[in-house]
Amino acid sequence: MGRILAIDYGRKRSGIAVTDNLKLIANGLCTVKSAELIAFLEDYLKKEKVDTVVIGYPKTLQNTASESLRYINPFIKQLTKKFPDLHIVQYDERFTSKMAFQTMIDSGIGKMKRQNKALVDKISATIILQSYMENLRNKIL
Incomplete structure (x- = not known):
């Protein structure tokens, strides 16, 4: 059984999160320059x-x-x-950056570290992955 990997894709850098082998827990993995993302994934x-790559797919409030x-x-x-056999899912990522920032505040992360956009991207990818996993569980139940 394989993992689920999530990507919060950005113009400059992308946050990466991944599940454990049992697909129970979402963990932030790293942040990669977007230009180097395909090589990183290889x-x-x-x-x-x-098994699955979940890509944050931003929409507006009007669902466009x-x-x-x-x-x-x-x-x-x-x-x-590049990876024709890989299952790729586009998953709505509205508000994940704001949620990531709020998570940092709630976790007691200092103001200087909260300005680290790479950390925000990694947390955003984790939120996308966690939300996707919860959505899967809800469909099963």
Whole structure:
């Protein structure tokens, strides 16, 4: 059984989160420069079994495509071409950056560390992954 990997894709950098082997717990993994993301995934997928890649797919409050999709869609095409056997899911990521920032505040992370955008991206990926997993569980129950 493989893991689920989530990506909070950004123009400059992308947050990565991954489940444990049993797909029970979502953990922030790292932040990668978006230009190096395919190479990172090639290396990671050689070492770890991944069943599904969940990509944060931002929409507006009116449930229409956000402007960010013009950067995300080409990445998804590239990912699909590079890894044709990989199950890729686009998952609504509205408000994850705000939720990540609030999580940092609630966790007592200091003001200086909260300005670390890479940390926000990693936490956002974790929130996307956790939300996706909860959605799967709710469909099963």
